[in-house]
Amino acid sequence: MKLQLKKSGGFALSEVMVSTAVFSAVSMGLLMGFTSLERNFTATADFATNHADEMRISDYLALDLRRALSVQAAQNDTTILIPAYYDNAGNPQTPALDGRGGVVYGAIGSSVRVRYYLSGSTIYRQQDSAAPITVAMNVKDFVFNVTDLGKVVTTRITFNPTFMAGGASAAATAATAFYNTTLLRNSRTDIASSVY
Amino acid sequence: MQLAHHSRAGGSVLVWTMLVMVILSLLAVEVLRAVSGRxxxxxxxxxxxxxxxxxxxxxxxxxxxxxxxxxxxxxxxxxxxxxxxxxxxxxxxxxxxxxxxxxxxxxxxxxxxxxxxxxxxxxxxxxxxxxxxxxxxxxxxxxxxxxxxxxxxxxxxxxxxxxxxxxxxxxxxxxxxxxxxxxxxxxxxxSFDQAIMSVGVLDLNNQNIVIDSYDSRDPLKSTNALYPYNDRNADGTLKRQENGNIATNGSILDAGGAHVYGDVSTNSGTATGVANVTGEQRTDFYQDPIPIGAPTWTSINPAPSTVTNNTTLTASATKGAASSRYVLRAIDLSGPQTLTLAGNANGSQTYIEIYVTGDISLTGNAQLTVAPGVSATIYFKGDVDIAGNGLVNTNNQPGDLLFYGIQPDTGQNPYVKLGGNGAITAAVYAPGHDVTVNGGGSDGHVFGSAVGKTVTMTGVTNLHYDEALSSGGLINNYKxxxxxxxxx
The missing domain is CATH 3.30.700 (Glycoprotein, Type 4 Pilin)
Known part of the structure; x- marks a missing residue:
C-alpha cells in the first residue's frame, strides 16, 4: 500500500516540466488575450468618448451657426456673431424694427460675439468677454474646420483614434470625420446676399 | 473514502466555475455600464x-x-x-x-x-x-x-x-x-418682390432685354428717386443695382439671352438662355402667389359707372376715402380720349382706387394719365389692353400706378397686354392673367415689376425694377x- 501511495502521490520531473510549460503557455495566452481585450476596450471606449465629443462640438457650433449674423471661420478658431437676444440680466429683449426691413434686439448694430477655440487640450466657447466654458476636454488631437459657404456653413471635426500603438494613420484620422451642414437662418451682416 | 475524494474534486470545480462566472459577470457589468451610459x-x-x-x-x-x-x-x-x-x-x-x-x-x-x-x-x-x-x-x-x-x-x-x-x-x-x-x-x-415673376412659363423671347434694379428710396441707388442709368456714386460705384431677379413658380423659364442683373429661379425646373445672368441660378424657388379677391368696399363714389370718353376721376388726400373709390363696368377709350386720375393742384399726396369689373381697353392714342401726387391702384377682373403711349405716370414712380388682377373664374383665361413706345412706369400683379409687356422698340424702358400667370416680354429692351416696390402694395407673403x- 505504501509503495502504491508514493507512486500515485508524486510526479516525475518531466511531468512537472511539461505541465509547467503548458500552464505557462496557457497563462501567457490568457494574459495576452486579456491585455489585448483591455486595450481594445479602452480604445473603443476612447473612440466612443471622442465621438460623443465630436457630436457635442458639432451641436454647439450648429446651434450658434443657425442663429448667426456673421461667421469668421478658421481652423480650431471660429468666431460667430449672434443677435443680442438677452439683456444684461439674461432675459429676452423685445425686438424692434431696424428701419431697413429687418429686426434687432437691443441697439441697432449690436450683437454677441461667440468664439470657439482649441487651447491646450480643451475646446472652449467664449461669449464676449465672459469666462470661457468648456465644450470638450482632453481633445488636443481634435481638429475642427468651419467652411463658410455663405448661406450654409459646414463643419468637419476629426481626432486621432488610438487603436494602433504606433499612432493613427492619416486615413484612420480622416475616417473619424464628423460632418455637419448648417443653414444660417438669419440674413448675414457680413456678406451681401441674405439667407431668405 | 472514494466518495469523499470525489466530493472534494467537485467542490474545487464549483469554486472555479463560480470564480469564472464572477469575473465574467463583472466584465459584463462593466461593459453594460459603459455601453448604457453612451x-x-x-x-x-x-x-x-x-x-x-x-x-x-x-x-x-x-x-x-x-x-x-x-x-x-x-x-x-x-x-x-x-x-x-x-x-x-x-x-x-x-x-x-x-x-x-x-x-x-x-x-x-x-x-x-x-x-x-x-x-x-x-x-x-x-x-x-x-x-x-x-x-x-x-x-x-x-x-x-x-x-x-x-x-x-x-x-x-x-x-x-x-x-x-x-x-x-x-x-x-x-x-x-x-x-x-x-x-x-x-x-x-x-406683391412685387421680384422684377418679374410668373406662376407658369416666363418667356423673355430673345429680345436682348436688360433687367436690373434701382431703389427710388435710396440716393445711392437712384438719381432724384429715378432710375440712375449709368450714374455713379462718389466712390465710383454704379448706382444701379443687381437685384433684378426673375423667377417662375413653374418649371420653364426662357431668359432668352437677356442681360439679367439678378438671380434667375425656377421651381425645380429648367432655365434656358441664361448666358448673361449675373446672379445665381436657382431651382428651389417656391412662391404660390396669393390670388386677389374683388374689393369689398362698403361705400364708393357712384359716378361714373363706366368710362368710354374723356373722363376725370378725382383722388382724395385720405387713403380709402369713399369719394376716391370707383367701381367701373369698363374702361374703353380710343383715339385721343383720356382718363385722368386727378389729385390736388399743388401735387400733394392723394390716393385713388378703381375696381373695373370688366375690361380695360386703351387703343390708338388713348391715355390713362396719373396726375402729380396721385397714387393709383386699379383692380380689374377682365382683360387689359393698353397700347401706344397708353400709360402716362407723371410721378415716374411705379409704386404710384399699381394694377391688380382679380382672380378669374374657373375656365376663364384673361390677359394683360401693356405696350407702346417710350416708357411704362407701373407695376402689374395678376397671377391669374397672362401678362405680355411690350416695351416699345430699341429705346423702350419699363420701370416697375410684373407678376402674371405667364409672363411674356416682346420688344422690351430694358426693365428696371424699383426695389421700393417690395415694401409697398398688397402683402403677398411672409418671410x-x-x-x-x-x-x-
Missing part, C-alpha cells in the same frame, strides 16, 4: 435634435396661418387657434404629433404668435409678427444626467424640474423631456427676418 447620451441627443424639428415646425405652422390670412375670405386662418394674434394678444396653438419620437413617443409643437406694436412699420403700415415656439419630446429611459457635464450644459434636458418658468407654454412640465424654444420674427412681403433659439 446609449443614454445617444438617445438624449437624438431626442434633443428632434425637439428642434418640432420647434421649427411650429414656426412653419404659424407662417401657414399668416399666409392663409392673405387669401380672400373665408380663408380659415387661425381656425384651430385660440384667437387672431394682435398687439398684446397671443394666439396659441398646440399640435401633438403621435409616434414622432423614439419608442413611439409623441412630439408636442406649441406656438404663440403675437403682433407687438413696436413691430409695425410706420413707413408702410405693415405689421411684423413674433412667433415663439416650443418643440418637446419625452425622454425614454431613466431620467438621469449624462456622465459628461458638458453634454448637460449644452442640451439642458428637463429631468425633474422644467427649464422655463415663464409660463409661456403649457406643455412645459416637470416630466423628463427635451425641449427647444425658438423666437422668429416674420416680415410681410409685397422670416429674425431667428433665434432661446438657450436659457
Amino acid at each position: 446609449f443614454q447620451v445617444g438617445v438624449q441627443a437624438a431626442t434633443w435634435q428632434e425637439a428642434l424639428l418640432g420647434a421649427e415646425s411650429g414656426v412653419d405652422l404659424a407662417v401657414v396661418e399668416l399666409r392663409k390670412s392673405l387669401y380672400p375670405a373665408p380663408n380659415g386662418a387661425w381656425q384651430d387657434w385660440t384667437t387672431v394674434p394682435g398687439n398684446g394678444v397671443l394666439s396659441h396653438g398646440l399640435t401633438t404629433v403621435p409616434n414622432a419620437g423614439l419608442a413611439g413617443s409623441p412630439m408636442n409643437i406649441e406656438v404663440n404668435v403675437d403682433a407687438p406694436a413696436q413691430l409695425k412699420d410706420p413707413a408702410t403700415g405693415w405689421q411684423y409678427y413674433r412667433i415663439r415656439t416650443l418643440g418637446s419630446l419625452p425622454l425614454s429611459g431613466p431620467p438621469r444626467v449624462s456622465y459628461n457635464k458638458e453634454d448637460n450644459r449644452l442640451r439642458k434636458l428637463t429631468l425633474l424640474n422644467q427649464r422655463f418658468i415663464d409660463g409661456l407654454f403649457t406643455s412645459e412640465t416637470n416630466d423628463a423631456h427635451a425641449a427647444r424654444r425658438i423666437e422668429a420674427i416674420i416680415r410681410p412681403l409685397g 422670416i427676418v429674425s431667428w433665434f433659439e432661446d438657450t436659457r
